[in-house]
Amino acid sequence: MVELKNIKKTYNKGSIIAVEDISFNVDKGELFGLIGPDGAGKTSIFRMLTTLMIPDSGTASVNGFDIVKEYKAIRNCVGYMPGKFSLYQDLTVEENLSFFATIFGTTIKENYDLIKDIYVQIEPFKKRMAGKLSGGMKQKLALSCALIHKPTVLFLDEPTTGVDAVSRKEFWAMLKKLKQQGITIIVSTPYMDEAILCDRIALIQAGKILSLDTPEKIVTNFQDKLYAVKANNTYKLLTDLRKFSLTNSCFAFGEYLHVTFSENISENTVTAYLEKLGHTNIEFKTTIPTIEDCFIKLITSP
C-alpha cells in the first residue's frame, strides 16, 4: 500500500538532514505508527508521502502511485491531517466539511456513514466557527474533513498532540474502527503510550528508523532486566544511581526510576548502596519494559 525505499530529505541545501535513508512498507488495512520525539523527521516523511515535498533521493509509492510522477493520482485517494490545525477558522464546522467534500467531488451525504461516529460528536456545534472549537473537537473535525472523500490511505500527523486524555482515547478508538473498514492508516505521535495501539511501529530518531516491528516484539526484544526504583528524594536518587558503577541506564518514569544494570545484581546490593547515601523508603522491584524503555535504550546504546 505504502512503500518507501531509501528516502532521504535535507533542508537548507543539505545542511539539515531531516530524513536519512528510510525504507519501510505499510500493508493494506494496517495501522502503522511513526513514533519519535519532535524533530525526528515524522512530518517530513508525511509531507513526502502526501506529495507535498520531493525527496532528495530514494523512491516511494502510495497505492502503487509514484509520489513524484503520479502525485495527482495520490492527491485524489489519500486523506491528510497535518500536525497543525489547518481548517478555515472563519468558516463554520458544516461549511468546512461541505467545502472539503465538494473539492473532492463528493457530498457529506454520500460518505456520511464513514464519518458518522466522529461527526455526531461535533454536529451539535455545526454552526460554530471552526476557530472557536476546543482542541479535541478541532481534531475530530479535521479527521472528518480528511475522511469525507473515503480515502484509501489516511495520513495523520500527530493527531493527538495538545488534546486531553479522554479525547485521545476516543480518537484512537475511532482509528481502530476506521481500520476495520479497510482504510490504511499511518499515524505519528510523540506519545509512547499510544504506540502499543498500533499494529506495527517505527521508532524514529534524528531521521533514522531505530527499530521497526509490532509493539509486542519491540518490547520482547528488550533483553535486559528492568527495575523500578523509588525513594523519598527522587532527584538525588537519579544522580546517585547514575553514579553507581554497575548502572547501565537510569531514567525517570512517572514516580519511579527505570534502571538497568550491566550484570545480574541482587536487590540488597543496590539498597545497601543507596541506604549508605542516606536514601529512605527505598522501593525496588522488577518491572515490564514499555515502548518508552525500548526507545530510550535504542537512542542511548551506541
Place this chain on the structure above:
Amino acid sequence: MKQLFTFVKKEFLHVFRDKKTLLMLFGLPITQIVLFGFALSNEIKNSKVVICDYSNDAVTKQIIEKIQASKYFDITEKVYGRDEIEKTFKKGEVKMAIVFPAHFADDLLHSNKAQIQVIADASDPNTATALKNNVSSIINDYSASIGARSIMPMQIVPEVRMLYNPELKGAPNFVPGVMALVLMLVCTMMSSIAIVKEKELGTMEILLVSPFKPIIIIISKLMPYLLISVFNFGIILILSSTLLGLEIKGSIFLLFAAATLFIVTSLAIGLLISTGAKTQQAAMMTSLMGMMLPTMLLTGFMFPIENMPLPMQLLSNIVPSRWFFVIIKNVMLKGLGFATVWKEMLILFSMSIFLLNISLRKFKIRLE
C-alpha cells in the same frame, strides 16, 4: 464547475466575515474620493478682487457693479499701476485683479471691441480657473446685453493671465487619476494576501493534497475582490459626478468595461505577489511599496509623462493605471467612444492575461 462555485462561495465568506478587510475595501476608495471631492470643490465664494480702472467711464462702472453684485467676488480696493497690483497679490489675500485699459468705452463704441485684462493668482490653479471662468461669464453676459441693443455686435474680450502657474497642470486630471490610483492600490493589496494567507494559516497544506486545480483557486480568489471593486467603481463614479460635479460624458458601459479590465489587471498583480510572498505582511508591504510610487509617478496625473526622460516614459508603459487613466479621461471627461480607447483596453486585456498566466505558472503545487 461545482468545485469552482464552492470555492468562490468560500472566498466570499472569508471576505464578508473579515470586518476589517471589508471596511478597508469599501471605506478606502470612498474616503479618498470624498476627501479629494472637498479639496477640489470649485464653489469659491467672496474671493477678494482688486480693480485697476484706467478708463473710469460709464461702461467700466457698469461692469464693476456687476462683478461686485456677484456672489463670487468681493472687490476690496481700487489700485492704479502694475506695482500696486503686484503688491496686493503678494499680501496673499487677493486672488484676482481686473484691469480696464484707458478709453475702454470709446474703444467699445468705435471699434466694437474692447479688452479687459484679468490677472489671477494661479499658485492655486483650481481657484484661479474657477475665478477666471466666473469673471468671463459675467463679462460675456454684459457684452451680450449691450450687444443686443446696438446694430453692430460688440465684443469685450477678457484677456487672462495666469500668474505663477500659467499652464494650470493637474486640476481636471485629478479625479481620474485618483480613481486609477485608489483602485490599483486597493485591488493589488487585497489580492496580494489572498494566496499567502492560505499558506500562512496552513490551509494550503490540505488544499494541495486534494484534486483541485490551481486555476480554480486563482479564479475564485479573484472573484470577490473583482465584484467588490466594480461596485466600488460605481460608487466612485456616483460620488465624482455628484460631489465633484464632474459630468460623465461618455458611455457608462464602456467605463465599466474598462474598469473591469483594469481591476482584473491590478488583482492579477496582487496574485502574482501572493504566489511569491512568504507572509501576509511581506505581501502587503510589497504591494503597497511596490505599487504606490510607480502608480503615483507614472500614471501621468501628477507629472505629465510627455515631459519625462525617455527611460521613464518607457517604464510608464508597464504601469496599468497609466492606460486606465487615459481611458477614463477620454471617455468620462471628453465623451469619446470605444474607437479612441480600444488600444488602451487591448493593452490592459493583454496585461491581465499575461499576469494571470505567470501567477498560474508560479503557483506552487508543493510546499517549499
